[in-house]
Amino acid sequence: MSKQFDVLVIGAGPGGYVAAIRAAQLGYKTAIIEGHKMGGECLNYGCIPSKALISTGHVIDKVHEGEKYGLMFEKFRVDLPKLIDWKAGIVKQLTGGVATLLKANGVTIFQGTGEFEGFSADGKFKKVKVVSSVDSYDGTQKAPGVDDVVEAERVIIATGSTSAEFSHLKINGTSILGSKDALDVRDTPKKIVVIGGGVIGLELGSFFIKLGTQMEVVEFAPQILTGTDRECVDVIQKRLVKKGVQLHLETKVTAVEEKGKGKALVHVERKDGSKATIECDWALLTVGRKPRTANLNLDRIGVKVGDRGFIEVNSRLETNVAGVYAIGDVIGGAMLAHKASKEGLVCVEGFKDANVSMDVRALPWAIFVDPEIAGVGHTEESARAAGWDPVVGKCPFAANGRALTTGDATGFVKLIADRKTDRLLGAHLVGPEVSNLVQEITMAIEMGATSEDVARTVHAHPTLPETIMEAAESVHGMAVHIFERKKPKAAETHA
Numbered sequence: 001m002s003k004q005f006d007v008l009v010i011g012a013g014p015g016g017y018v019a020a021i022r023a024a025q026l027g028y029k030t031a032i033i034e035g036h037k038m039g040g041e042c043l044n045y046g047c048i049p050s051k052a053l054i055s056t057g058h059v060i061d062k063v064h065e066g067e068k069y070g071l072m073f074e075k076f077r078v079d080l081p082k083l084i085d086w087k088a089g090i091v092k093q094l095t096g097g098v099a100t101l102l103k104a105n106g107v108t109i110f111q112g113t114g115e116f117e118g119f120s121a122d123g124k125f126k127k128v129k130v131v132s133s134v135d136s137y138d139g140t141q142k143a144p145g146v147d148d149v150v151e152a153e154r155v156i157i158a159t160g161s162t163s164a165e166f167s168h169l170k171i172n173g174t175s176i177l178g179s180k181d182a183l184d185v186r187d188t189p190k191k192i193v194v195i196g197g198g199v200i201g202l203e204l205g206s207f208f209i210k211l212g213t214q215m216e217v218v219e220f221a222p223q224i225l226t227g228t229d230r231e232c233v234d235v236i237q238k239r240l241v242k243k244g245v246q247l248h249l250e251t252k253v254t255a256v257e258e259k260g261k262g263k264a265l266v267h268v269e270r271k272d273g274s275k276a277t278i279e280c281d282w283a284l285l286t287v288g289r290k291p292r293t294a295n296l297n298l299d300r301i302g303v304k305v306g307d308r309g310f311i312e313v314n315s316r317l318e319t320n321v322a323g324v325y326a327i328g329d330v331i332g333g334a335m336l337a338h339k340a341s342k343e344g345l346v347c348v349e350g351f352k353d354a355n356v357s358m359d360v361r362a363l364p365w366a367i368f369v370d371p372e373i374a375g376v377g378h379t380e381e382s383a384r385a386a387g388w389d390p391v392v393g394k395c396p397f398a399a400n401g402r403a404l405t406t407g408d409a410t411g412f413v414k415l416i417a418d419r420k421t422d423r424l425l426g427a428h429l430v431g432p433e434v435s436n437l438v439q440e441i442t443m444a445i446e447m448g449a450t451s452e453d454v455a456r457t458v459h460a461h462p463t464l465p466e467t468i469m470e471a472a473e474s475v476h477g478m479a480v481h482i483f484e485r486k487k488p489k490a491a492e493t494h495a
Contacts, residue, residue, distance in 0.1 A: 003108075005031045007348070008128060008152030010114040010296070013040020015328035015340030016158030017098050022348045024105040031150060033130055035113035038098040040160050042337040044091055045180045050203055052087040053183070054368050057210035061370075062407070069407065078211060081186045110148060114159075116297045117149065125151035126301065126324060154323050156347060157303075157311060158340070159296065161289035161329035168255060169195065169285055175258035176283050179204060189213050189281035193266045195253050197224035199367050201286035202236075206370045209243055216246040216278055218253050218268055225367065229428040232373045235411050236430065239370060256283050291330045308332065315357035317347040336365060362445040366435035371410050374438035377426030377445050378416055389419040393451060393475030395467045397431040399482050402462040406432050413467040415441070415451060417475050422450035427471075433464055440468055451475040 007023040009016045012034035023030040037044050062069075063076055102109055112130040119126060130148040163178045165171060171178040176195075177185075182204050188211045194201040197219030205215050217224065217240075224240075224247065225233050240247065250271040257265040266278040291309045298305060304312050304320040310332035317325045325347050328340030343358060350356040364376040383390040393415045397403035411431025417424050427441040444454055454472035459465050473479040 003031070003148060003150050004125065005029045005108070005150065005152045007031070007154045007156065007351075008033070008114075008126070008150055009156045009158055010128065011040065011158035011160055011328075011330075012038050012098065012102075012109075013158060013160045013328065013340065014042045014337040015160070015344045016040065016156070017102060018341040019156050019158060019327060019344030019348050020107045021101060021105050022345050023351075024107050026348065026352060028348075028351070030106070031108040031110060031152070032102060033110045033112060033114040033128070033150070035111075035131075037095055038102075039091075039095040041162075043094050043098070045183060046200075047337055048094060049087050049091050049183045050179075050200075050207075051368060052090050053083070053207045054203060056083055057207045057370075060210045065407065078188070080188055080211070084184060084186055087183070110150065112147070113295055114150075115295060116155075116301045116303075118300055120151055125153060126155045127151050128155065154325065154351065156317075156344070157293075157296065157319075157324070157326040157330055158328050158344065159292045159330050160340075161335060162292050163285070164288040164290045165285065166287065169253060169287075171285055172258075174261075174282065175264035176256050176285050178285055182208075182284055191215070191280045193218060193264075193278050193280045193283045195266075195283055195285045196287040197221070197226075197247070197249075198286060198288065199225065201284055202240075202369050203367065204284060204286070205245075206368075209240075209245065209370075214244065216248065216280070218248045218251050218266070218278075220250065220252050222250055224249070225369075225373070228367070228373060229375060229379060229414070229430075231412075231414070232375075232428055232430040235371065236369050236373065239410070253283075289329060289335055291332070293330060306332070315359070316350045316354075317343055317358060334363060334365065336363070339363060360446075361448075362442045364438045364442040366438060368435065371408065371431050372434045373428075373430045374434040375426070375428040376438055376442045377424070379426060379428065380416055383416055383418070383425045388425055390416050390425060391419045391475055392416055393471045393473065393479070395470035395474055395479060395482060397464075397467060399470065400462075400464060400467050402464050402466070403432055405462070408432055413437070413471040415454075415468070415471045415475060417451040422452055422475070424449055424451055424454065427468075431467075437464055437468060440465060 006028035007030045009020045009032040012032050020030050020032040066073055110130045112132050114128045117127040117129050128150050173181050179200050191214040194205045194217045197217045209215055251268050254269050255267045262281050264280055264282050266283050269275050302321055306312050311326040311330050313319055313326050313331050317327050327343035327347055329335045346358050362376050366374040380390045394412055396412045397409040403409040414428045416426040424445050451472040459469045470479045470481055477484050
């Protein structure tokens, strides 16, 4: 049986379901295909469940530090199974909400995986077979072998990404866990080894540290969180070391050996050739993501894929095949849920206006380690490479009254502006709630604001965003609550 639609979306993650809803809002007859659960990796196994655990971890820290605040606890324990069930409830609520929103907007939902079959006789429609899936968003399942063929004028590929592995290191759920497995652990491990010192590994690892787990990190690069502002990383690294974490940098894992239930041996080799073995309960493999395209049959319709497997698109998110688009992790770049959602909106809105394209000046990001790191726009180095003359303004949280009242004033706000025009180019933050603070700077950059614009904006007191105002003043050496020598303004420098 063949069904025709104006727009068909393959994948119901944060890119796919947003694109489908917007298409329906704009009057297109829309369908979406999902082979697992609504919300994709982000809602089910990434952003949401991990942050639920991490937020609880902050509460655990407060309890352990309670004496500092005059709070005395005679007995305290973590019921990890109950915590995991609470996390699962949040996921269920949000994923169910996605399905409800899709239905409310008139989007037809097909449960299964999508495979391109070709084109209709007139070439107008793309034909996609929906292969029945075991999983289902509402608990129902089609009979095996009952597949639909869907035809659509426009198809948006939003199949996301999956965990990367090495040929000699495969996730098995016992000695080597992936991020999905780690989110459902119900027994607190005594010791874990994180393979890959990137975002996912350190976020999840930071949670287990708060449960009392010992952790060692093996990273092949010279620093953890590669590509992140070095000053911000230094703050995180010092905190990790203070908590007893051992960091093995410029080191590779050669093998993971399972030694019975709850015991594994991680064999490593350092840059100098020396070798060591680390005993742990299990290893967490987090060495990046790879695009999920294997079962799409892209070659059947001629969609071009790059060397690393990512689908190639133009600024309107269209592939080399007219009427076929791709968004989110599957096209590479920053693998961020909000990037995928934005691409979904831009892609669909471009159907009605050919002038609409992916033109984003400021794309924020956040890493939920302890303390948090966030950033947007240029670093000093990238700004200089792009032809700007960067000048930095900085304010430590230790100079902020509100930060002191939270009990942890670690970190700083760093703004980067152009010396000649004073235009804001970027920001890098580490400290309390910086995942929220970065949004103000993102809007300022997107609107073309200068550091003076931010400095002249009244910020409520006592609040954490005052650090942004002080950092903006610091761009010209005029911060009030920290002492620094005055920096020449653009007019003075280029007179």
